[in-house]
């Protein structure tokens with residue numbers, strides 16, 4: 001003893017007794033609640049172990065006339081709580097029992113008395129930390145709260161059962177995504193967020209340079225249309241007095257003076273606006289400056305740049321070089337949309353495969369969605385059970401279903417098709433060319449393109465994909481036909497000019513997959529920080 005590197009005896013006990021490697025968190029002294037209760041025996045086999053555990057109190061009550069307290073503690077590692085029993089005297093019980101209090105405790109795991117719901121409980125011997133909460137102010141009390149209400153408390157909502165389960169399901173789906181594509185030899189390629197190309201050509205891009213463009217526009221306007229100067233005002237006055245007729249002179253003078261003072265006022269406002277905008281723009285990091293002034297000669301911010309709507313065009317460059325690739329990142333749509341299926345910022349998984357056609361594309365999409373369903377059943381069953389209980393009795397069956405694919409339909413009635421006609425996912429393909437993007441391959445009928453959408457019950461479109469037009473002349477004609485400028489797509493056309501190859505790909509809306517899996521109704525509840533009109537604060 002006396003050696004500063006030797007931990008206190010209680011810590012030694014914790015390390016020695018708790019089946020260390022398998023139970024203890026690798027980078028903290030705690031044992032995650034999951035390691036204690038999410039076991040086939042519900043944790044009973046761990047009785048006698050000394051552990052440290054921590055989390056947030058879901059519910060708490062004092063028992064035995066205040067001689068001890070029962071706490072249901074959750075640390076987000078699984079949907080289940082750990083029952084924790086604290087004797088009076090160890091800590092102020094009235095603080096501990098408040099919903100939302102954070103506790104970190106050390107004690108011994110015990111099998112509870114006969115008839116108890118849980119198979120194991122923690123008898124506390126030492127309280128290591130208490131983060132109290134004021135029950136009068138805490139916005140997330142233990143009563144059932146609507147998801148809509150929770151949207152106004154985005155920073156505290158992960159403390160709820162639903163939002164923490166969604167976080168785990170989302171995490172599992174992301175892991176499954178990488179696992180699926182990596183297992184099948186796809187390369188993960190990071191595509192850019194800031195870009196000048198509008199992949200869908202739908203004009204729904206967020207401008208990345210609004211501020212600078214406003215300042216630039218105003219400055220240009222003032223140069224082209226300079227407002228009157230003081231000298232102009234004086235000259236105008238002189239002209240007025242030199243005029244012959246007094247009456248006309250007075251009338252003219254009045255009119256001119258009014259005009260002039262209006263112009264001067266406008267000038268003042270314009271100048272103020274300009275300097276305010278320029279000042280604000282100067283504060284923005286990353287804007288190119290020369291001698292303290294914005295440097296418009298530099299290409300990047302001086303040109304219009306946008307937030308990407310899809311990584312597809314860029315990821316195609318890698319598919320046409322390294323064959324099988326995917327990108328997975330945030331994408332943006334500046335639509336003023338208030339539906340439960342749209343977000344201004346959402347995540348998309350976009351694979352792209354060379355030497356593959358539309359049928360291959362559909363096969364890949366089918367295998368990928370089935371893989372994710374299997375993964376959730378395997379790795380997140382307890383969270384799925386919670387979703388089935390709270391939101392949608394059918395969600396587990398939906399994951400289990402043997403998806404029926406490839407029903408041949410050439411029309412686009414999304415949820416109607418999946419909910420009323422087929423109660424299963426359907427693929428709709430070969431769409432009329434007029435309603436689809438320029439990059440989709442023109443079919444031999446010259447009327448339709450090799451596009452496909454996968455529509456699923458409850459959600460509608462989950463996946464949109466296509467075989468890409470690999471023929472230089474055809475794609476060039478399609479771009480022109482759709483009234484798009486050729487110049488921004490020159491690099492894209494190079495892929496067809498040099499070593500072209502048939503290829504295909506699709507985009508899966510990641511949040512829509514979470515909706516499909518969980519049965520939750522609104523897309524704003526399946527992304528940690530939803531972005532929709534009016535919402536971007538946190």
Ligand SMILES: NC(=O)C[C@H](N)C(=O)O
Nearest residue numbers: 310312350464465506507
């Ligand atoms: N990668 C894809 O095919 C997705 C498609 N570009 C879309 O945004 O819908």
